[in-house]
Amino acid sequence: MKISVIVCAAGRGERAEMGRNKLLVPFNGANALYYTLEGVRRLSASLKQKGADEVSEVIVTSSPEDLQEIDALCLPYGYKTVTGGATRSASVANALKEVQGEIVLIQDGARPYTTTEQYLSCIDCVKQYGSAVTAMPATDTTVIEKDGYVNNIPARNAVYRVQTPQGFYTREIKRAYALAANDGGTYTDDGAVYSRYISPARICPCGTESNKKLTYKEDFTDAANDCAIRINEAAAHRCGYGVDVHAFGKKQDFVTLCGVRIPCDTGLIAHSDGDVALHAVMDAILSAAGLKDIGHYFPDSDPAFKGADSAKLLATVIDTVQKKGLKVNGLSVAIQAEKPRLAAHIDKMVENLSKLTGAPKDSISVTAGTCEGLGFVGEGRGICAYCTAVLTQIR
Ligand code: MG
Numbered sequence: 001m002k003i004s005v006i007v008c009a010a011g012r013g014e015r016a017e018m019g020r021n022k023l024l025v026p027f028n029g030a031n032a033l034y035y036t037l038e039g040v041r042r043l044s045a046s047l048k049q050k051g052a053d054e055v056s057e058v059i060v061t062s063s064p065e066d067l068q069e070i071d072a073l074c075l076p077y078g079y080k081t082v083t084g085g086a087t088r089s090a091s092v093a094n095a096l097k098e099v100q101g102e103i104v105l106i107q108d109g110a111r112p113y114t115t116t117e118q119y120l121s122c123i124d125c126v127k128q129y130g131s132a133v134t135a136m137p138a139t140d141t142t143v144i145e146k147d148g149y150v151n152n153i154p155a156r157n158a159v160y161r162v163q164t165p166q167g168f169y170t171r172e173i174k175r176a177y178a179l180a181a182n183d184g185g186t187y188t189d190d191g192a193v194y195s196r197y198i199s200p201a202r203i204c205p206c207g208t209e210s211n212k213k214l215t216y217k218e219d220f221t222d223a224a225n226d227c228a229i230r231i232n233e234a235a236a237h238r239c240g241y242g243v244d245v246h247a248f249g250k251k252q253d254f255v256t257l258c259g260v261r262i263p264c265d266t267g268l269i270a271h272s273d274g275d276v277a278l279h280a281v282m283d284a285i286l287s288a289a290g291l292k293d294i295g296h297y298f299p300d301s302d303p304a305f306k307g308a309d310s311a312k313l314l315a316t317v318i319d320t321v322q323k324k325g326l327k328v329n330g331l332s333v334a335i336q337a338e339k340p341r342l343a344a345h346i347d348k349m350v351e352n353l354s355k356l357t358g359a360p361k362d363s364i365s366v367t368a369g370t371c372e373g374l375g376f377v378g379e380g381r382g383i384c385a386y387c388t389a390v391l392t393q394i395r
Pocket of ligand 1: 245246276
């Protein structure tokens with residue numbers, strides 16, 4: 001089934017008192033909208049993996065003044081933007097005009113912590129019950145006030161806190177919004193519009209405390225304090241470190257580093273091609289994936305790996321981590337060598353690493369230095385390479 005996603009980002013976020021759209025202020029190294037869009041991207045990847053449904057389009061609402069910035073955020077994902085209206089309802093109504101999928105999920109841009117499971121629960125709930133309003137049972141007692149006094153106390157087990165995503169069959173929610181267009185009503189969410197004109201929306205009890213909407217200034221402060229952990233959980237970034245050393249002494253006139261053949265008066269002694277840099281890269285990637293080191297996968301006692309092209313071994317490593325649902329997001333490689341001079345070869349090394357690992361070139365760095373005459377590197381007896389790798393869980 002084709003699933004459309006609307007992300008609401010057209011608000012001004014006045015309650016956050018930031019003087020501008022709270023979704024676009026610097027937040028945990030990016031901004032809140034970026035993390036919400038990343039959540040949608042993870043949903044797409046997850047559905048692709050399952051193969052039954054697909055996210056066929058993502059539409060992000062934006063105020064005219066934020067359009068340029070939100071367009072730029074959406075560009076890498078191929079998501080569309082539409083201009084919002086004066087209220088949340090008006091913005092959603094505008095976005096709905098563009099929607100073509102059979103089911104539409106509507107998500108607050110200010111909920112960066114929504115998990116893939118929550119999105120999937122909503123899709124299932126729509127299929128089973130016709131609609132889905134993410135909600136969690138209230139833990140506090142809630143009261144209805146009148147003239148400053150408690151007028152009515154709903155039974156606590158009957159009260160839910162409503163969140164997003166909310167899901168509907170597109171034709172029904174379009175009809176509900178069309179009917180609501182001129183009724184003068186104030187609707188704070190889509191379930192209310194649906195319930196008013198179609199039928200009572202179904203509660204999808206997958207809501208959680210952590211799926212909170214960043215509303216007030218302190219939400220951003222609190223979030224900034226503990227969100228590094230949450231974002232890491234959500235995006236599942238993983239870090240690994242690798243080190244390798246090889247000694248000079250092979251009778252040849254080059255060394256191979258990151259797959260680049262570099263003239264040298266001696267080669268590196270190794271069972272494989274001695275690409276000490278790629279060995280560090282492989283160990284870092286395997287380590288980030290929680291796997292064993294390259295010696296385990298490519299033992300130097302195995303004649304199959306004699307003189308092996310390390311680039312091919314790296315291809316096997318990439319294949320292995322991909323099977324775990326991981327991709328390489330960034331690499332930082334440092335090489336210490338008294339010889340040969342490496343500066344002229346750095347760009348080519350970065351290009352190779354990008355080709356071999358799939359990580360974008362601008363998130364790969366290779367730095368090189370000498371060891372100031374100290375230790376085995378300084379004495380020109382070998383080369384040492386270090387690598388830090390960052391991997392991201394893509395499904
Ligand atoms: Mg090695």
